[in-house]
Amino acid sequence: MTYLERASELRKLLEQYQRAYYTTGRSQVSDLEYDRLFDELAAIEKEHPDALTEDSPTHRVGSDLSSDFPEVAHTIPVLSLDKAYSAQEVYTFIDRIHRSNGAASFVLEEKIDGFSIVLYYRGGILERAVTRGNGSVGNDVTPNVKTIKSVPLRLSKPVDISVRGEVFLPVEEFQRINLTLDEPYANPRNLAAGTIRRNKSSETARVPLSIFCYEGFWANGGFDDHIRILSELKTLGFPVDPNLSYFCATEEDAAARLVAAGLEGRACAYEDLPAEIERHTAERKSLAYEIDGLVLKVNEIGFREELGYTEHHPRWAVAYKFEAPQAQSTVEDIDVQVGRTGRITPMARIKPAKLAGSVIKNVTLHNQDYIDSLELAVGDTVAISKRGDVIPAVESVTEPNTQGNTTWKMPQNCPECGSVLEKRGAHHYCPNRQCPAREKGRLEFFCAKKQMDIEGLGPRTLEILYSLGYIRTIADIYRFDWNALVRDNIEGFGEKKTQAIARAVSDSRRTPFRRVLAGLGMNEFSHKAIEILQNAGYRSKQSLFDLVSDPEKALETLTSLDGIGPLTGAEIISGLTDPDNIALLNSLEESGLCMDDSLSEAPRASENQIFAGQSWCVTGTFEHFQPREKAMEEIKKRGGSEVSSVSRKTTCLLAGKNAGSKLAKAAEYGVRIVNEDEFLAMIGQKPVEVHEPEQDPEQDPQGSLF
Numbered sequence: 001m002t003y004l005e006r007a008s009e010l011r012k013l014l015e016q017y018q019r020a021y022y023t024t025g026r027s028q029v030s031d032l033e034y035d036r037l038f039d040e041l042a043a044i045e046k047e048h049p050d051a052l053t054e055d056s057p058t059h060r061v062g063s064d065l066s067s068d069f070p071e072v073a074h075t076i077p078v079l080s081l082d083k084a085y086s087a088q089e090v091y092t093f094i095d096r097i098h099r100s101n102g103a104a105s106f107v108l109e110e111k112i113d114g115f116s117i118v119l120y121y122r123g124g125i126l127e128r129a130v131t132r133g134n135g136s137v138g139n140d141v142t143p144n145v146k147t148i149k150s151v152p153l154r155l156s157k158p159v160d161i162s163v164r165g166e167v168f169l170p171v172e173e174f175q176r177i178n179l180t181l182d183e184p185y186a187n188p189r190n191l192a193a194g195t196i197r198r199n200k201s202s203e204t205a206r207v208p209l210s211i212f213c214y215e216g217f218w219a220n221g222g223f224d225d226h227i228r229i230l231s232e233l234k235t236l237g238f239p240v241d242p243n244l245s246y247f248c249a250t251e252e253d254a255a256a257r258l259v260a261a262g263l264e265g266r267a268c269a270y271e272d273l274p275a276e277i278e279r280h281t282a283e284r285k286s287l288a289y290e291i292d293g294l295v296l297k298v299n300e301i302g303f304r305e306e307l308g309y310t311e312h313h314p315r316w317a318v319a320y321k322f323e324a325p326q327a328q329s330t331v332e333d334i335d336v337q338v339g340r341t342g343r344i345t346p347m348a349r350i351k352p353a354k355l356a357g358s359v360i361k362n363v364t365l366h367n368q369d370y371i372d373s374l375e376l377a378v379g380d381t382v383a384i385s386k387r388g389d390v391i392p393a394v395e396s397v398t399e400p401n402t403q404g405n406t407t408w409k410m411p412q413n414c415p416e417c418g419s420v421l422e423k424r425g426a427h428h429y430c431p432n433r434q435c436p437a438r439e440k441g442r443l444e445f446f447c448a449k450k451q452m453d454i455e456g457l458g459p460r461t462l463e464i465l466y467s468l469g470y471i472r473t474i475a476d477i478y479r480f481d482w483n484a485l486v487r488d489n490i491e492g493f494g495e496k497k498t499q500a501i502a503r504a505v506s507d508s509r510r511t512p513f514r515r516v517l518a519g520l521g522m523n524e525f526s527h528k529a530i531e532i533l534q535n536a537g538y539r540s541k542q543s544l545f546d547l548v549s550d551p552e553k554a555l556e557t558l559t560s561l562d563g564i565g566p567l568t569g570a571e572i573i574s575g576l577t578d579p580d581n582i583a584l585l586n587s588l589e590e591s592g593l594c595m596d597d598s599l600s601e602a603p604r605a606s607e608n609q610i611f612a613g614q615s616w617c618v619t620g621t622f623e624h625f626q627p628r629e630k631a632m633e634e635i636k637k638r639g640g641s642e643v644s645s646v647s648r649k650t651t652c653l654l655a656g657k658n659a660g661s662k663l664a665k666a667a668e669y670g671v672r673i674v675n676e677d678e679f680l681a682m683i684g685q686k687p688v689e690v691h692e693p694e695q696d697p698e699q700d701p702q703g704s705l706f
């Protein structure tokens with residue numbers, strides 16, 4: 001047998017085993033045997049690259065090579081659906097069509113809440129997988145999609161076919177994976193979308209994505225009705241969602257036609273539609289995957305063609321959405337903001353939209369990855385929500401633009417200073433420290449309420465002083481002769497106002513060192529990190545400089561502190577050894593700012609220091625402490641310190657209601673978990689009741705974890 005024959009034999013065997021596993025849930029061979037065959041095939045392909053085929057199961061594990069996602073034109077129109085938000089609207093739709101096409105039957109499918117994809121097969125081999133994009137142009141994500149085990153790489157017949165489907169992540173897998181992420185995703189859809197756009201397909205392979213296919217377009221021939229198309233898709237090897245309802249004049253008629261088509265589904269009469277919508281809605285929560293609505297489609301392809309299309313939607317289908325988006329708007333432009341750290345934040349300028357009582361015009365888009373996962377282009381219609389009731393966010397593109405704009409791309413240069421942008425992690429940065437936007441950002445941050453709280457030096461005043469060249473750096477604030485504003489007759493700076501600013505600046509010299517340090521905005525010098533440093537005795541500029549004089553020892557000391565990991569530690573050292581930062585701190589000292597908190601602050605010792613030396617993390621919601629920062633104040637008053645996440649070094653987790661992943665982590669690490677009642681008893685605000693601890697289901701929504 002030649003190596004080509006052996007490779008083909010191995011491919012067939014592995015494919016057969018995989019298919020059996022994904023259709024029956026059982027393996028025909030042991031894992032060991034499967035791996036042995038897989039390794040043999042991989043070895044042949046490595047030695048003889050000509051043995052590697054497009055449909056080889058070895059593509060399933062992905063590759064570590066970085067790939068970009070070239071734009072490719074769709075060869076079928078990738079339309080979206082018109083929407084309805086009530087069962088009545090759907091019923092009206094079916095009624096209207098039924099009146100003009102008395103013989104029309106209808107299929108009601110689940111609207112899978114995932115990521116839309118088009119699979120292109122030639123001669124039965126998966127040639128290309130393309131994102132929806134703007135409907136005519138999408139991104140080629142083939143290597144990533146090949147890692148999805150339920151996507152067939154080779155079909156049971158050598159057909160040329162384009163198939164639309166929805167890639168999704170089962171809810172249970174989402175919950176499991178999300179617990180392990182530093183920045184959890186809001187829902188399975190976002191995690192699936194992010195995974196499909198990973199640069200390395202080996203990373204996509206680690207997430208157990210799945211697919212349901214719902215439309216097929218044959219290059220030659222095809223079928224007369226949708227239920228036969230779905231049935232044939234199944235025969236070809238595509239996963240098709242079995243949870244569908246089929247409506248004809250009578251239930252018997254529907255049942256007979258389903259049987260004839262060889263398709264699973266629920267047979268219904270037209271008048272069952274409202275009840276079926278209700279049933280699907282009720283069963284939604286018990287599904288293994290998320291759906292965001294239902295799709296009603298005309299079954300007969302001939303009728304579909306008669307009904308035709310609008311510019312964006314087929315007239316033969318409608319999406320019934322469970323929840324109306326909170327607001328819809330159009331993206332008029334996307335530009336970028338440059339922050340004080342140089343981080344570039346793309347912002348959507350949208351047509352003003354009312355949302356939860358306010359008018360939204362600007363929405364942050366975070367970074368390029370976020371935009372890519374939305375496939376957002378200028379001109380798109382978007383659904384906007386207010387996450388946590390504060391920051392408006394673009395949830396999804398509800399209508400791609402019709403101007404042919406493709407997914408927005410980050411400029412190569414900083415719009416403020418022209419420097420070439422650098423990508424670090426998920427974000428782009430302007431590397432130029434003297435970039436005007438960064439300099440202004442640093443000034444604003446320093447003067448802001450949370451840092452130095454210098455009244456009169458808000459963003460607008462600082463912008464004027466900066467553009468006039470009076471104040472460029474933080475050190476300038478204390479070196480500037482404020483009388484110059486009056487002397488130079490600067491508009492808007494009368495004597496009274498100028499004096500008030502000068503006084504506020506002068507008063508700010510007495511601000512504690514910890515706030516001065518935070519105000520410099522050095523990486524990882526958050527108020528929290530500074531508090532940890534102060535609690536560990538590093539309360540002055542000198543003590544910090546002494547600490548980092550031996551960087552190796554400093555890292556050891558810093559990482560021994562609860563709440564400071566190796567990355568934060570390294571950033572703290574790099575910040576305190578940076579010549580610009582050293583010069584700035586020295587200049588501020590010369591200008592009379594406070595550089596030592598051990599002199600100015602009396603130890604807080606009025607309460608019994610029962611938590612001295614302990615680190616506490618607080619999570620969930622509390623009856624007696626709202627907001628929960630109040631609980632943290634009680635801990636700090638008694639000598640404890642705060643950590644924002646649970647580690648093995650954490651002493652206690654104070655867990656209120658609806659505590660989530662932190663509770664799971666604490667249990668995993670054996671960190672003591674204290675509930676609100678116990679805590680009240682500890683701080684003497686409630687008598688201690690002696691009872692066996694009971695599992696409170698509300699305290700432990702993810703109880704199955706333990």
Ligand code: IVH
Pocket residue numbers: 079080081109110111112113115116117132165166214215295314317319
């Ligand atoms: S049919 C022309 N069926 O919902 C046919 N779409 O805006 C249009 N979706 O982009 C699609 N489940 O990503 C169809 N059973 C289903 C679906 C479905 C999810 C998504 C798809 C599409 C969007 C509709």
